Amino acid sequence: MTTDLDGALAALAERVRASTVCVHDARGRGSGSGIVWPGDVVVTNAHVARGAHAVVETRDGRRLRAAVVRRDPSRDLAALRIEGGAALDLTPVTVRSAAELRTGELMFAVGNPLGLVGAVSAGLLQRCNGRWVVADVTLAPGNSGGPLADAAGRVVGVNSLIARGLAFAVPSDAVAAFLGRAAVRA
């Protein structure tokens, strides 16, 4: 049982990390996280990608220039696309609707808190409403824009803020609505 769980945890961490990137501003400074979303888009927080451009850093150390193609500060979401025809060449996440979540499910946050690349923290789903997925997961600055995933590694939200020791993530459904509002400019 322990070996099964350990193996499952390692596999989950590996899968979610493979689809998580570091996001810097256009000058390559500052650091948050980003999620490789289906459709060749990197999703992050609006407060991480403030300008028209950003730099996406992959786990294998490539730094790619990206355009901010969509931004909604009211939902704290931004969408990035790699410029100049360069391929991101990363596996996108599998997305799950946050509306299906049950209180008590295991939740995993992946990101680059405090400069630690690909750090994983775990906890339980507290509650989910249309606005936030709230989880008993320890976040730190740098987790912003990174994925909150379920026990199968499916992404249910974008980690956005910390309040009263709890993680608040924008629900995956809100991300889908944000991306689907109109065709993303390429």
Place this chain on the structure above:
Amino acid sequence: MNASIPNALSSLSNDLAAAVERIAPSVVYVDASRRRDASGVVLDERTVVTVDHVLDRDEDIELILTGDARSSAEVIGRDPTTDLALLRTSSPLSVAPRAKLEALKVGHIVLAVGRDEDGAAGASLGVVSALDGSWQTWRGGEIDRLLRPDLSMYPGFSGGPLIDTTGSVLGINTWGLSRRTALTIPISTVERVAAQLLGGGIRRGYLGVALQTVRLPDSVRAQHALDAESAVMIVDVAVGGPAQRAGLVMGDVILALGERAIEDVEDLQRALGGEAVGRSGPMRILRAGAPRELEVTIDERSRDDD
């Protein structure tokens, strides 16, 4: 597209969510204070247990249940020594399943559950961090086992349950028994205290003294062949109380009550449990350095004696 993740983690996640779903109907938000949020657990159809330190009033208490349903409640018993209180509800509620503590080990997965004032249940995850024998609270309450979970105890989780992975209650969580850490009052203690409160209150012995623990000087220990390194000194005597009637005065140093050696204040508090009420026995003391023995009869402590 993705490498598959073994399903051990998903089944654990499903078990945890199912555990929260099982206990949630028996976890209520307790609105009995303007300053503090608290939860409570349904012990029987009309009885809810919560923690004493969150109650600012005994009446006009409102409980918020699943789906924002509400029930009024009033306090039917309080035991500040164990930080437990019982409420009687106006409408019948869903009784919480209880766990057996015998099989519990350090490292077992546990969850803390609470309900917020919007009626939403929340949960946090951790493991049993410490498990030990009985201990006494700073207010002299007897707790069957030390049970400390390692998890985030959010505001409003005091009075809520610690549950196992099947959703059965292991105990009641509280911030009221230690300044440094949240602890869990084991369900066996909750059941014992609840039975006492429902049976007309917790009986505690009363001596009518204020005490402090003092070191016994080596010369005194040698002179009277005392093994103990400390004892308790009487620093105040209540007028008309059992101690005064027995002839005890300020400055007397208590060495033993009946057969029990008294080496610190906690020893004396333990000797004043409910079973001591009405009992008479010899008390061995030192007065001005000389040993004496007095006959003392323990009274019952009323609520005003604190």
